[in-house]
Amino acid sequence: MAAPTSTRDRALDAAHAAILELGTERTTMVEVARRSGVGRTTLYRHWPDITALFADLLTRELTAAVTRVGPGLADPTLLRDADEIAEQLCGIADQIRTDPLLDAMRRHEAGLLAEYLLRRLGASQHALVAMLTGVLAHSPDPRLAGRDPGTVATMLYLAVQGAVLSAPLADPPLDPVTWRAELHRLIRGYLIP
Template identity: 40%
Template sequence: MRWSGEEAVLDAAKASLLAVGVRRTTLTGVARRAGVSRMTLYRRWPDLRSLVGDVMTREWTMMVTAATDLMPPDRSDADLDDLVDRIIATVEAFQTNPVYLRIIKTDPELLLPYLTERRGATQQMIVDLLTGQLGAAARHGTVRAVDPAALAVMVLLVVQSFVLSARALAGPVPAATLAAELRRLLRGYLTPDTADTPAAPPASAARPLQDAAP
């Protein structure tokens, strides 16, 4: 259950993180910014890591939700181009998000457990969201008809790597070019294989045998 003052504390923690970084942020300082007592804060967050984790979860969730809301009202989750557009929009939002950029610059080790040890709350939300969307698209024939959860995990692995490493590995390649290549990669991966679509019989095979030319 959410505590009524939780948003104010998360706002204060975010402001401190952006101003001085994670290492110089303290629960005492956050309590002062939020206008609550330290004991009130400690009852909800036993340490700074748990508080910063909730800041990240809120921030990432808002970005994913905002990208999902980009879907035109007259289109459905079955449209592959819309799905890819939303994935790209989420990637671009991460790459420009001030909280993400601050963490990557000053405390990237905070993200390591979610890359090597466990699935975080936002990662789980993304997998669940993609699984539903990809499943709907597969039923409409616009995405490969395989386990949608497997597709969702693979898409997350690809875009997560892109978000974390594109800036470091891009070199002279423009960001717009990389985004275009990511779009091509995702569409190529998700588009149904030609072999999955029953081929029409050749014209000659469609005619009765007795009608074929001698």
């Protein structure tokens, strides 16, 4: 028997479906309430507005992508060398680059994405940087020694984020296979200068 879905998850699932079907402009709190069966008052207890709900949804989806592709990244004590780290980061980047929700937000909700690209790091970004910091701090790879894991993790995150969000601008000339190979080269080159 499946675990019951929380009110919050039902609302986020409904918002996800609405964005893919209607776009962000037509996805409102009223639409999310209708699709999820959650009252508007309850929605407003969780999120002050639709932008906050979108941000929470994006955090959930990014975290899920990391868990699907690199579940081991959540455990920094697993032994990883620079090549394994680069491979897992490329897998996560590929998963996020092709995510339909991110594509819809990239096309229709540039203002929300700009907030997290140009002004501040959000909860999911901080979590990913912290996760990378832990992985780098515990890596037995001697080629990674002598560098501050937090600094390296932050720069890696910013580089990968930029590559993911800008991927549509590079196609062409970079097809998806070439994009991933070049991203791998970029990450590995930064990890092992």
